[in-house]
Amino acid sequence: MVGMEDVIPSQIHKGSFMKKIEHKIIREWCKGCGICVEFCPKKVLQLDDEEKVVVRYPEKCTGCRVCEYRCPDLAIEVLVEKEDEKQAA
């Protein structure tokens, strides 16, 4: 079902610039395989009691999008907005 998206916005500081990172997770589509949890370089993600992925440590996320690209269920989308892009817009 479309529209079952949990959008979890998070603000992080990294180096001299700030990136706004948003994890769009479609809970209905996640099958809890754990690939994103295991291969996240910063261990941001976890599986919850229902074996669905949740963003446990949003402040650690660097926005590398490895979880999105390796998700077999197309359930994760990471939206990364850079500070300079925001000013240009």
Added chain:
Amino acid sequence: MGYSIKDYIRKRFFPHIWCPGCGHGIILNNMLRAIAELGISKNEIVMVSGIGCSSRISGYVDFHSLHTLHGRALAFATGVKLSRPNLYVIVPMGDGDALAIGGNHFIHACRRNIDLTAIVMNNRIYGMTGGQFSPLSGKEIKATTAPYSNVDPSFDTVNLAIAAGATFVARTTTYHFNEIKEYIKKAITHKGFSVVEILTQCPTHFGRRNNLGGPVDMLKFFRDNTALLGSKKIKQNPDLIPRGIFVEKQLPEYTEEYERIKKRVKQK
């Protein structure tokens, strides 16, 4: 950036039927990234598939799609390409679909060098029918039909495609998602028959029967047991499975040659 792969799927069919951790979803994910980055219109793509878990992929993409007979996807695709040479025809196939049931179509499509993009999603087993061994399972592999391990040696898809005459041949795995995207981009833009073999995990049948662990362990296996062509890693350990682009050359393409003959005959 500026694209979402969600624009290229039929959302009403999601969540898809593939098992948790199945590599076919990773291939779908990165194939859509490749198409989005190439900026091809959805109307210019035809996806033709046969039968099997992998072939369900054509139902999930919002392009023109044909779900055809087992092993015969390349034959249907050849017909589509000959009648509408301007379309991009992509043919995702499983290992059994491509090289057992469709083995003959595969080698002859390679020989003709017709401008199709064949994606061989190699999970080394027939997943949909319950885990029978395929021609890519290889020796010492356990399957429903080989409970005490398989005696058949396997094909090497890459060598087979090169020998049969394909003009673009690449191999990668579902662990290396950026390679999937890059190779599929190159394969689609390549003029001639292109083959991209992607090693993918079937945790439900192949992994479970062969004690390879879950999807995460199978991805780690791909990470640790493959290496890029010409890399230091493969020179030190030649037993690793090579990844990379094995062949990329230009030869006369089938539909163009066909048009040329047609023109010549009409002039007489």
